[in-house]
Each structure stands twice: as structure tokens, then as C-alpha cells.
Amino acid sequence: MAYTETTTTGYGDRLTGAFKGMAAGFVMFIVGTILLFWNEGNFVKTKKSIEEAEKNVVRVADVSNVDPSLNGKLIHASAFADTEDVLTDTMFGISEKAIAISRNVEYYQYEEKSRSESKDKMGGGKETVTTYTYEKKWTSQPVKSSDFRDPDYKASNFVLTEVQAKTEHAKNVSFGGYKLPAFIISSISGNIPAEVKLSPDKVRQLETTIAQKRRELGLRADSAKMVHVSSNVVYFGKSTSSPDIGDVRVTLSKTLPADISIIAKVIGSTFEQYIASNGKSFSMVAMGTVSAENMFADAYSSNSMLTWILRLVGVLLVIFGLKLMFGILPALFKVIPILGSIVGVGVGLVCGIVGLVWSLVIIAIAWLFYRPLIGIALLAAAVGGIWFLKNRAKNKSEAKAA
Secondary structure, three states: OOEEEEEEEOHHHHHHHHHHHHHHHHHHHHHHHHHHHHHHHHHHHHHHHHHHHHHHOEEOOOOOOOOHHHOOOEEEEEEEEEOOOEEEEHHHOEEEEOOEEEEEEEEEEEEEEEEEEEEEOOOOOEEEEEEEEEEEEEEOOOOOOOOOOOOOOOOOOOOOOOOOOEEEEOOOOEEOOEEOOHHHHOOOOOEEEOOOOOOHHHHHHHHHHHHHHHHHOOOOOOOOOOEEEEOOEEEEOOOOOOOOOOOEEEEEEEEOOEEEEEEEEEEOOEEEOEEOOOOOEEOEEEEOOOOHHHHHHHHHHHHHHHHHHHHHHHHHHHHHHHHHHOOHHHHHHHHOHHHHHHHHHHHHHHHHHHHHHHHHHHHHHHHHHHOHHHHHHHHHHHHHHHHHHHHHHHHHHHHHHO
């Protein structure tokens, strides 16, 4: 059942909040501006480092033996990443010859969600109705329920046991005649289930620990089995098919030796990241036998995608920063709700346009600095936006005069 709270904010408090929002908005605006400029430079530097790497890479067909002539060179090669290291997880009886073993831990908990609806009142006040709902779900961490708003759910969460999630990697992984460094080993993927093998004594020990935890939590004694093992999953709770608050689910996986393709700089009998002339580092790992051409294509694509994501983030920071900076204007007119709403829409529209134009100007300046020809085109688009705003304001003034 939903739980609601109603709060009333006075006109003075709203103005105070708006003034505080101006400071937060200024910070957002500055951060967004810096991000936009840095992002364009980072895109160009990363692209140049990829181009440099693509130009200098040596395609090596056979790495079964260390080749001294390759020392210091950037190479592309495909081979079997193998290891003799035996990784263990003593808690769950796992001992595997693998590149990595991982624990993924989930807790069945109540999670609080809220939804607020606000209504302006005559005189500048505001009434806010917040509705809280609670849902049982699997989470990666125990959820602190002492801060829940509904008294019926406050302090309702607990866990039968806490297990540390972790991933352990092999220290010695060969790549033909070479040894892979940690940064490449950690990039090897392809998790598959790691079968749990718990002895009867270990199961009894875990059952005793869970029973003790239940007593500490004040839960009634129960003879039901509380530790369930199925393939690569260890479940702490009464029923795997009907989870209850406090249940814990641990999933074990492993990464086995596999064919991989790499682009990295040879240093003796191992590898390190390639440092381009502009200082940017570059290396790549792909699962399977993948050509250098396809790996570089993926690198270009990833760089472009990240750049567009950060552009969007930067533009939104600028726009919402401006809205907070000028949020005092609609707040002043909230004495008459409908008037405040009209001013708010206007401020939002202007901030949206100005923020977009400002973002284009910053991106254009960045491109003028890093890529002059493209920067000029972007600057022209920004100037066009400024002209549009100025012309729009002039038309409005002429319409009012008429």
C-alpha cells in the first residue's frame, strides 16, 4: 500500500531555494562548459592516437616464440591465452585452472521509490504530495531501510549473511611465447558457470552460521534447510523459488583460456600500452581471432560514441545550469501561480535555446583550437542561432508596438 506525505513550502522559502539554486546552476554551467571543450579535444587526441597506432602497427602472424626484433614495436596478433594457475574460492569449494573466477552477490530487499506532485498556491506557496511505494527485488548491496518514510517498512530489511563480491585473476597467462600483463588479463571476457562443490561439513557450517544470524535478528527458530546449492549458485534462504527478505544469492563464474587478439606494444617478453606522440595511451583486446582492421574500426566507433554521449551530457548540464541560474524569475511571479508558470515556460525556452547556442560556440571554439576548418563551420551555425534569437526578439517587439 502506498504511503503519502504532504509538505507545504512558503513563498519566502521558495525564493531562498531559488537563490541557492542559482549557485548550483552556475557550477553546472561551468562544469558543462569545461566538459564540452575538453570532450572535443579528447576526441581529436584519441582519434590521432588511433590513427598513429594504425599507421605503426606490425601484424604478427606467429607469437609462439619471443622475437627480439619486435621489442618496442606496436603489434597486432592473435593467439591462445592460456594459464596453469589454479584459482580457488575456499568458501564455495571452487578450484579451477582459469584466467578468472568471480562471485556475483545479490540480496533480496525492499526498495523505496518516490513520486512527487506539486501544486502552486496563491501567495507564492507550494504544496507537494510525495507518494512512497515499496518493492521487493534483488539488489547488489543490502538496502538501508532505517531511512524509509513509511513506518510499516522502516527497518524492514536485513540479510542472512553478507558475502563479498569479488573477481580474482590469474597472475601468469601466456600468449604464445609471451606473458600477458594484468591490464590485458583483466580485459579477457567470456564468463561461464563455475560449479560449486561444497562438502557436507561446509554446508553444515554455513547452516549453523545462518541459524545463529537468525537468532541475532530475533527470527523464530526454523528447521527448514537454509543453504541450497545448484550448479554454480549458492542460495541462502528457505526457498529458491519463493525468495523472502534477507535471502542471499551467490553466483560463481569462471573465465577459461581462450583465443584472443591484441594490439599492444612489445616490451621484452610481455606487453605494455602504446603511448602515442600526443601522450594518449592505446591498446586493445578482442575475443577470438579478429583482424587489425576490424579492431581499429571498433576503436574509432567507440571513440565517436563516447564523444556524442559526453556532448549530450555537456549540453544538458549547460541548459539545466542556466535554468537554475534564472530560476529566481519564475519564483518571483509564483505569487500568482498561472503567471509564474508562464514565466517558467518562457525562461525554460530561452535557456534551452541559449544553452544550445552556447554549447555550439564552445564546441566551435574547441574545434577552432583543434581542427580549424570544422570549427569555422560550427561557429557559423552558432552565429546563426544568435541571429535567430535576436531577430525573434525584434519581431516580438515590433508585434507589441503594432
